Amino acid sequence: MAAKLNRFFPSTVWLALCLMTSAVISLADSTNRSAVIFPDAEGTNSSAYRLVWPTDPGVRYQPQQSSDLLGWTTLSGYPKLSPGLADQYLFNANSNRQFFRVLQIDEQPPVITARFPDNGGFAVPRRIKLMVNLADQSAIDTASLRITVGNLGDFTTRSPRIAFTNNALVFDSMASDLGVYGEKINVTLVAADV
Secondary structure, eight states: OEEEEOOOOOBOOOOEEEEETTEEEEOOOTTSOOOEEEEOTTSSOTTEEEEEEEOOTTOEEEEEEESSSSSOEEOTTOSEEOOSSEEEEEEEOOSSOEEEEEEEOOOSOOEEEEEESOTTOOSOOSSOEEEEEEEOSSOEEEEEEEEEEGGGEEEETTSTTEEEETTEEEEEOTTOOSSSTTOOOOEEEEEEEO
């Protein structure tokens, strides 16, 4: 099964951190990866801190700061490409309330996380439901979904043969043979994120 995918725009992945005098409050996202604030042990300034967050290499991140959780400003020098598995931002604590959040710029297309039958699978029944699970940092654009199944043609979510719920696409052959015995069937999926 081949995947042809599009690329689109930003989404929020990380939640906010709050530095209140010496206390650090961390709110983690659903993947349990969170940003942390550390005192800057290398400097002589006692009010210097490091905001550190885990990253995926090659993905762009945009840390932001707020004093009231209402207005956010992007930190100087960002967004920028992740240099490795973590990034950091040095700052001075200049008030009792400083909130931080880190946004991951969603420039990656949706990815296939599971499929049935597997790519190159054999001994597949000719009348079967094809299933593909997708994942994306933002969300899948359901209007963009199009699947081409061998000689049966192109299908979108408007077709009764396609069901798409919880990022799982199911193609039902509806009593049509996918092909003749021993035939290799090519399936192409087109999907975009929002």
